[in-house]
Amino acid sequence: MVQLMENLLYATFILYLLSSVTFVMGISGNKEKKDEARVRRWGNIGVGIAITGAVFQVLFIITRMLIGGHFPTSNMFEFTAFLCFTIVIGFIVIFFIYRSVVLGAFVMPLAVILLAYASVFPRDVQPLIPALQSHWLYIHVTTAALGQGAFAVGFAAGLMYLIGRVGKEKKGKTGFWNAFWLETTLVVVLMFVGFSLINFTFGALGYEAKFSHQVDGQPNVQEYQLPPIAGPHEGKVIHMDPFLGLTQPLFEAPAWMKGQQAAGKLNSVIWSVMTGLILYGLIRLIARKSLTDILYPLVKNLNPELLDEVSYRAIAIGFPIFTLGALIFAMIWAHEAWGRFWGWDPKETWAFITWLFYSAYLHLRLSRGWHGLKSAWLAVGGFVIIMINLIVINLVISGLHSYA
Amino acid sequence: MESIHSILIALVLKRGELQDMIENTKCECGHNNPVGTILCECCGKPLDEALINKETIEKEMRYEGKARRSQAFQSALFDRVWNFFSSVKVAIILIIITLIAAAVGTIFPQEKFISGDPATYYSEQYGIYGELFYKLGLSDMYSSWWFFLLLAMIGISLVVCSLDRVIPLYKALQNQQVIKSPDFISKQRISHREEIDAAEKEAKLNGLADSLAKKLYHVRRDGDAILAEKGRISRWGPYINHIGLIIFLFGVVLRYIPGWYLDEFIWIREGEIKKVPETEYYVKNERAFAELYDQKEIPKGLNVEGPVVKKYQTDAVLYEKDPKTGELKPVHKQSILVNHPLEYKGLSLFQSNFEPGQLDSITLKVTEKKTQKQAGTFTVKLYDLNPNQVYQVGGNLEVRVLEYYPDFALENNRPVTKSQEPNKPAFIFEVREKGESQGERSWVIAGQNLDSLTKENQYAIDLAGINVVNESGLMVRKDRSLPVIFFGGIISMIGLVMGFYWQHRRVWARWKDGMLYIGAHTNKNWFSLRRELQQAARRADIALTLVKD
Ligand code: HEM
Numbered sequence: 019m020v021q022l023m024e025n026l027l028y029a030t031f032i033l034y035l036l037s038s039v040t041f042v043m044g045i046s047g048n049k050e051k052k053d054e055a056r057v058r059r060w061g062n063i064g065v066g067i068a069i070t071g072a073v074f075q076v077l078f079i080i081t082r083m084l085i086g087g088h089f090p091t092s093n094m095f096e097f098t099a100f101l102c103f104t105i106v107i108g109f110i111v112i113f114f115i116y117r118s119v120v121l122g123a124f125v126m127p128l129a130v131i132l133l134a135y136a137s138v139f140p141r142d143v144q145p146l147i148p149a150l151q152s153h154w155l156y157i158h159v160t161t162a163a164l165g166q167g168a169f170a171v172g173f174a175a176g177l178m179y180l181i182g183r184v185g186k187e188k189k190g191k192t193g194f195w196n197a198f199w200l201e202t203t204l205v206v207v208l209m210f211v212g213f214s215l216i217n218f219t220f221g222a223l224g225y226e227a228k229f230s231h232q233v234d235g236q237p238n239v240q241e242y243q244l245p246p247i248a249g250p251h252e253g254k255v256i257h258m259d260p261f262l263g264l265t266q267p268l269f270e271a272p273a274w275m276k277g278q279q280a281a282g283k284l285n286s287v288i289w290s291v292m293t294g295l296i297l298y299g300l301i302r303l304i305a306r307k308s309l310t311d312i313l314y315p316l317v318k319n320l321n322p323e324l325l326d327e328v329s330y331r332a333i334a335i336g337f338p339i340f341t342l343g344a345l346i347f348a349m350i351w352a353h354e355a356w357g358r359f360w361g362w363d364p365k366e367t368w369a370f371i372t373w374l375f376y377s378a379y380l381h382l383r384l385s386r387g388w389h390g391l392k393s394a395w396l397a398v399g400g401f402v403i404i405m406i407n408l409i410v411i412n413l414v415i416s417g418l419h420s421y422a
Numbered sequence: 423m424e425s426i427h428s429i430l431i432a433l434v435l436k437r438g439e440l441q442d443m444i445e446n447t448k449c450e451c452g453h454n455n456p457v458g459t460i461l462c463e464c465c466g467k468p469l470d471e472a473l474i475n476k477e478t479i480e481k482e483m484r485y486e487g488k489a490r491r492s493q494a495f496q497s498a499l500f501d502r503v504w505n506f507f508s509s510v511k512v513a514i515i516l517i518i519i520t521l522i523a524a525a526v527g528t529i530f531p532q533e534k535f536i537s538g539d540p541a542t543y544y545s546e547q548y549g550i551y552g553e554l555f556y557k558l559g560l561s562d563m564y565s566s567w568w569f570f571l572l573l574a575m576i577g578i579s580l581v582v583c584s585l586d587r588v589i590p591l592y593k594a595l596q597n598q599q600v601i602k603s604p605d606f607i608s609k610q611r612i613s614h615r616e617e618i619d620a621a622e623k624e625a626k627l628n629g630l631a632d633s634l635a636k637k638l639y640h641v642r643r644d645g646d647a648i649l650a651e652k653g654r655i656s657r658w659g660p661y662i663n664h665i666g667l668i669i670f671l672f673g674v675v676l677r678y679i680p681g682w683y684l685d686e687f688i689w690i691r692e693g694e695i696k697k698v699p700e701t702e703y704y705v706k707n708e709r710a711f712a713e714l715y716d717q718k719e720i721p722k723g724l725n726v727e728g729p730v731v732k733k734y735q736t737d738a739v740l741y742e743k744d745p746k747t748g749e750l751k752p753v754h755k756q757s758i759l760v761n762h763p764l765e766y767k768g769l770s771l772f773q774s775n776f777e778p779g780q781l782d783s784i785t786l787k788v789t790e791k792k793t794q795k796q797a798g799t800f801t802v803k804l805y806d807l808n809p810n811q812v813y814q815v816g817g818n819l820e821v822r823v824l825e826y827y828p829d830f831a832l833e834n835n836r837p838v839t840k841s842q843e844p845n846k847p848a849f850i851f852e853v854r855e856k857g858e859s860q861g862e863r864s865w866v867i868a869g870q871n872l873d874s875l876t877k878e879n880q881y882a883i884d885l886a887g888i889n890v891v892n893e894s895g896l897m898v899r900k901d902r903s904l905p906v907i908f909f910g911g912i913i914s915m916i917g918l919v920m921g922f923y924w925q926h927r928r929v930w931a932r933w934k935d936g937m938l939y940i941g942a943h944t945n946k947n948w949f950s951l952r953r954e955l956q957q958a959a960r961r962a963d964i965a966l967t968l969v970k971d
Contacts, residue, residue, distance in 0.1 A: 115950075144730075152761040321969065327949040334946070338918035346911045355761050357772040357899035358685065359907070362564040363535070364528040374521040378514050384946070385510035387481070411528070 019085055020143075026078035027099075027137075033071030034106065034130045040064035041122035045316055061119030068106055068126060075103045086143035089156040093144060097159065098136035098408065102129045104160075104167025112171050112332050121328060123316055124174040131207065134214035138221075154351035161343025162369070166404050168336025169376070169397075175329035176397030177203070178317045182325065183391055185314030196391070197310060203398060204309040205298050212293030213286065220244050225261070229253035229281075240282050247288050250281040326390055329397045330383065337376055344369040368407040375400050451603065461487025464599050466606030479609040483943055485587055486594035492586050507575075507582035516579060520572045527563040530555050534562075577671040580664045588661045595654060600644035602941075607930045610941035612952060614959075614966050618938040626938060629962030630931055637958055639929065646933040652926075656945060659921020666914025673906035684769075684900035691780055691805070692891035695741070695750070698898055701769060704741040704750055710892040711735055712776055734776045735759050736894040740766055758896070768900055775895025781844055786866065787886040788815050788853065791879065799886050804828065804844035818856040819881070825850040830867055853881045927951050929958075940966065 044060025079100075082090040090096040109125040112118070177200075184197045220243055227242040231253035240250050246258065249267025258265060271281035298309070305312055317325070348369065349359035360366060379396045382388040388396070447455045453464035460470050460482045468479055468487075479487070492501075492508040506512055530548055533540045540561055544552035555561055563569055608615060618626055623646065631641045631648050639650035677683035686699040690707040697704050714729040736758045741750035756764045764771040783804055788797040798816030802823075813821045827839040830848035837848065847868050854861030862879050865872050876882070927944045940959070944951040952968035959966035 321949075324949050324969075327947055331947060331950075334922045338915065338922050341918055342915055346915065349908075349911070353904075354763070355772075356774070357763060357770055357897045358901075359904070362527070362532060364531075367524050367528050367564075371521050371524050374517050374524070378517045378521070381510055381514050381517070385484075386514070 019081065023078060023081040023085060026074055026081060030071050030074040030078055031130070031133055031137075033067055033074060034102070034126055034133060037064050037067035037071060037122065038126035038130055040067060041119060041126055042316070045120055045123055057119050058117075061113075061117070061122065064119070064122050064126070065110065065113050068122070069110060072103065072106050072110070075099075075106075079103075082143060089160070090143075091156060091159040091163070093139070095136050095139040095141050097163070098132060098139070100160070101163050101166060101170075101408070102133045102136065104163045105129045105132070105170045106167075107164065108167040108171040108332060108336070111168075111335065112175075112328060115331065116324065116328055118320075118324065118328060120178065120316055120320055121171075121175060124178055125171055128170065128174055128207075131210050131214070134218075135210050138214055138217040152351060152354055154347060154354055158343055158347035158351045161339060161347055163343070165336045165338075165340025165343055168332050168339065169400055169404060172329045172332035172336065172397045173401035175325050175332060176394035178320070179322060179325040179329060179390070179394040180398070181310055181313050182317040182320060182322055183394075184310050185318060197308075199395075200310055201308055204313075205294060208297050208301075208309075209290045209294030212295075212297055213290035215297075216244065216289050216293045217286075225259055227258040228256040230256055231281075240279060242282055242285060244285055244289050246285055248281055248285045253281070322390065326393060329394060333376060333379065333397060333400070337380065340376070341373060345373060364411050365407070368403070368411050372400065372403050372407060375403055456489050458489030459487060460489075461606065462603070463488070463594065463597065465601065465603040466599075467603040468605060468609065476609065478611050479606070480611045483610075484945075485591050488590035488594050490586050490590055504582060504586070507579045508586040510583065513576070513579045513583060516572065516576050520569075520576065523563065523569060523572065527560055530561065532561060532564065573671065573674075577668060580668050580671075584661050584664045584668075591657065595657065598649065598651075600642050600649040601647040602649075602930050602932060604932060604934055604937070604939045607932060607939040607941035610930070610943050611948065612942040612955065612968060614940045614964075614968075616938050616940075616964065617936055618933060620936065623933045623938065626962055626964060627931060627933060630940075630959065630964065633958040633961040634929060636961075637954055639927070648929070648931040650929040650931075653924040654926050655920050656922075656924035656926040659917050659919070659924070661917065663914050663917030663921060666910050666912070666917055668910070669913060670907055670910030673903040673910055676903035676906060677901065682900075682902040684898060686898040687774070687895065688898060689775070689777075689893055689895050690736075691782060691893045693782075694805070698740075698769070698771075701898075701900075702743055703753075703766075703769065704743060705771065705896070706739045706741065707894055708737040708739060709735075710737070710776065710894040712778060712892075733759055734773050734894075736773055736896065738764055738771065738896075740764065740771075758894075763899075768902060770897075770899045772897040772899065773894065774897040777893040777895070779890040780893040781888060782891040783889045784847070784868075784885060785887040785889070786883050788819060788821065789882050789884065791882050797881065801889070802847075802849070804847055820854050820856060820861075821883075822852045822854070822861070823849060824852050824863070851883060853879075853883070925950075927954075929955060938964070940964070 040060060041064040044057055044064060079090055082096075091100050105125060106129050109122065109129075113121065180196065180200045184193065184200050187193050188197060225243060225245060227246050229240045229242070229246070229250050231238055231240065231250040239256065240253070245261035245264060246267040248269055248271045249255075251270050251273050253267075253270065255266065271284050301309065301312070348366065352361065352366070353359040375396075379388075379393070379400060382396065383393055447457060447459060447469055449455060449462035449465065449467055449469060451462060451465040451467065453462055455463050455469060460468065461479065462469055466487070468476075468482075490508075492505045530544065530552060536543050540556060544556040544561060546552075548555065559566055607613060627643075627646065627648060631643060631650070634648075634650040635641050637652075639652045641648060641650045684700055688696055688699065688705075690696050690705065692707050692710050695704055695706040712734050713732045715732045738756060738758050739752050740754040740756075742753045743750055754764070754766045758764045758771055758773045760773045763773070781804060783801050785799050785801045787799045789795065790797055797819050800813035800815050800821055802811075802813075807823060807826050809823075811823045815821050825837070827837055827848040828842055828844040828846075829840040830846045831838055831840050849866045851864045851866060852861040853864055862881065864876055864879055864881065864883050866883050866885075868885075925944050925947050927942070929940065929942045931938065931940045933939075940955075942951055942955050949969065956966055956968045
């Protein structure tokens, strides 16, 4: 059963990857002669594969439910994997409204990257602690994730818009800053790729290091799966596989990083940033172009107004769903579990911030006419907030929601 | 008086009527428009000088060119306040300030999530920034007056901006004329014109009307003009959403009424009866326990270390005190589990904490020292010990409690108790044989052997056993505004769905003097409207190219 579940996950991953490749090939094979029918055909194949992948992910979720006895959204791996699922669903819906093939070439890789990212976290099925035993919890988490999936599609379309704009008008001061920030955003995406790559690499090598140190006066042991660049504050090596002649961490995490796993997390961040930058360097060396320029040919024939609308439409579809899931259902659940519908714990607060941000976006768009460039940047900003909520708040500032 | 009167009129009277009393603007088509009107209410012709030369009237279409209160009055203080709150720009700024403030509040944990004295906690844990966080009042931000003020201002803004817009919008959408001026049509963001002979015009207009009707438009025809419309409910969506939000915020404010909202916490041990704070009820903990997952229940393949708690449960009985006799009579009995609170008449008790094995009573044995013969045992309830409690021990001994220090300590060589929690219970007992008038004093301190202190004593008192019980932490909640709050949430959701899953699309067509004018408007998603209109026009043989397929 567990083996079946794992296989279903691999199948899902492969299918999403295949779908991404299909979408990219569909448009990039079409450089000179404009063969609309061909693009459409590849698009249909791509979306077909994406749907199959989504079906496999549903099977994966069902198997996991049979094993664990609860809906799998209760730890970092499960939630992030589910978020990939909702992104794919969001994409499929938008695809059938706008038939935009190029969108698939951006959204599906995003789902692939996130799924790889998710898989780095512990994948064991865990029994549910009492606070999480409520149907409202699943209703709340799944609905909120569906909204976020739609926002992610809005983010991808926003990125495409930006790539198109920046690619077209590079000169001038605004051109420069837009180009700079866009490139930065893309490099951050690469860092996610780097995080997964580096973890899988060292995971396959079976790398291990162990430290003992003190947390609030209590002895604690931290295990590292990546070579320790940053070790725990005042930590002692219990065991460390040598890495490039390194038998000691290069430096120690600052004293204020107190948590039991804080230093290890800092170490992962350092590795992700480094790997991301190295990947970026390699890409620039090989292609001799910025990421924006590499991606530009994919979007250059698209109508910017269409991209702007796709981005908005995805967010507009997501907003009511997100409101329902992340606020209303969350309040019902919080009321049942804790007797108060709102408690300002960090996770709740960031859901509220996300909601306010998107409502500002909608007002700016509707009443202040923020279309195009500004709107696209806001779509990117909103997704950054979602990622902050997922990563920073979950892993760093842990509140009541903090998953194991 | 005068000014109050005019304010009331201004508020109550529908915009147009007040203005009609002052001055009108007459359009070419013969219609009298209220002051401040930008597009003629009847034919849609731009009235404002500045607009006549503009390419598009897109901006003015949002409220159908209607005069709004915030635009008509701008002098009195009331008007200024009104205009401030009716501005979407101000609303956005308020939203963004709230957003940033809320984010800043999560940098460090809020006071209610920390243990310890906030005054020292923040600087100790987080240094200078922590201290700043505390000093700036960010550590208890979400219940601060200024955060409340921000939310209240958003609330006011919601009320004002909705009142300012919804009435003019409603009137405009109710009284739409089919025949619009060619100027109005060709200044739409989507517009098209084409020369058509008088002989052909009927066929084209009919064709267009038919194909739009097929696309589920509601089509009206008047002479040589068509108005096709769908999804008007989309326009009401934001207002209904805002009304929902207002109700929601109102519900939140209601909680400040005394008795509407209760948030307390009690610890209660098994067997104990405690008053529920701020209510007339009492609650008894009959049994409290934690249940672990059975090894068999944990499926294979699960990687768990150590036992995992499956549930926490408290079997509770709720009592009401009879005001006359003072007697407690049970009114409700229920097991409280996490996610399944006890509910009784709006009062809820939630399982929130659980401490197993709390010391509840101790059993002491009395031994006659000389013979080492045990005289008997007695049990002392640590939590409810009457002053001068007397225990009968064995056949002929009486033990009296002279002093009880639940949390014993010595201060300046005098015995004191640090708290009422039996962390380190100590006693002075008097042991007396029946019939004697004088007994002997005996010290008992938990964890300490005092034999040397009481060498002369005939009897020794020693610990024979301890009895532990489980203790539950229960949250006590009452929230009478909950129905209002959830009602607001539902209304708000309905509004969101109306606003986002429908779009208000209109198409105007008019044939005049050999020219066919087509214009279209939507409140959102222009691309989709273009595509739809293009398909419809093609069916009616009108060569309209708006997007490439
Ligand atoms: C601060 C007070 C607020 C004011 C003054 C305000 C004002 C407005 C206005 C004037 C519109 C446009 C209506 C139209 O043109 O037809 C609007 C739309 C909207 N408002 Fe608000 N609003 C406020 C707060 C909020 C909040 C807190 C939310 C949170 C959800 C919200 C959600 C929306 C939505 C979703 C729309 C529709 C946007 C669209 O259709 O794209 N509003 N608001």
